[in-house]
Amino acid sequence: MSRARCPRCARPLTHCLCPLIPHLSSHTRVLILQHPDETAHALNTARLAALGLANAELRVGEHFPELESELAGREAWLLFPGEQALTVEALAAGGSGAPAERLLIVPDGTWRKARRILHCNPWLASLPRLSLGEGLVSRYRLRKAPGPGALSTVEAIVHCLNTLEGAGRFDALLLSFEALIDAQIAAMGEATYRRNHLGETPAD
Incomplete structure (x- = not known):
């Protein structure tokens, strides 16, 4: 029985986790496109x-044909690495203020699933891209990062918004994230967590 x-x-x-989830206002609109498997x-x-x-919305799917017309005329940035990607720090430093219609589009899923979303929506792949700066360290202790600086979706969004709108303004979003991780570690047991995720060998 579930x-x-x-x-x-x-x-x-x-x-x-609801008591730990804040209700924060942001000038930047955030649109999360989540792969169904997530x-x-x-x-x-x-x-x-x-x-x-x-000022955020979560949509689930692989195909989003309605978005191309919905977003026409808006300044939209895709948070996804690429050769021509601009770091969020460079975007923040490059203007005197955020435009009225700035939109941050965030694919959510594994790298393979995120690329699938881009493949299914060619117009999305043509948007200007944002990338995260170097030297970031994830607090996501239950998943092995695919590469240096890889963050969870909520961490990436917090970093972007803090950079664009003021350091520390959105840190409260991480309280529920930390509680989620702690609960998962508690459920599996500290010894199992240390063995499977930290590579520690139990003492004799």
Whole structure:
């Protein structure tokens, strides 16, 4: 029998994260495009970001044909690495203020699934791209990062918004994320976590 879940954060009622999820306003609009395979994942950080930001939206799917016309005329940036990608730090330093219609589009999923979203929406792949700066360290202790500086979706969004709109303004979004990680570690047991994720060998 499955455990009862919170209809808002989708966590078991005994581990509801809603009290830790803020309601933050941002000048930048955030649109998260989540691959369907991520919706049932226990560590769904995109959902936490969407719940915690007043000016954010989460859409699930691979094909988003409606978005091309919806976003016509808006300044939209795709948060995804590429040869011509501009770092978010460079974008923040390059203007006197954020435009009225700046939009940050964030694919959510593994790198393969995120690329699938771009492949299914060619207009999306043609948008100017943003990348994260170097030297970032993820707090995502339960997944091995695919490369240096790789962050979870909520961490990447917090970094971008803090850089664009003021350092530390969106750190509260990470409270529920940290609690989510701590709960997963507690569920598996400290010894199992250390053995499987830190590579530690139990003492004799």
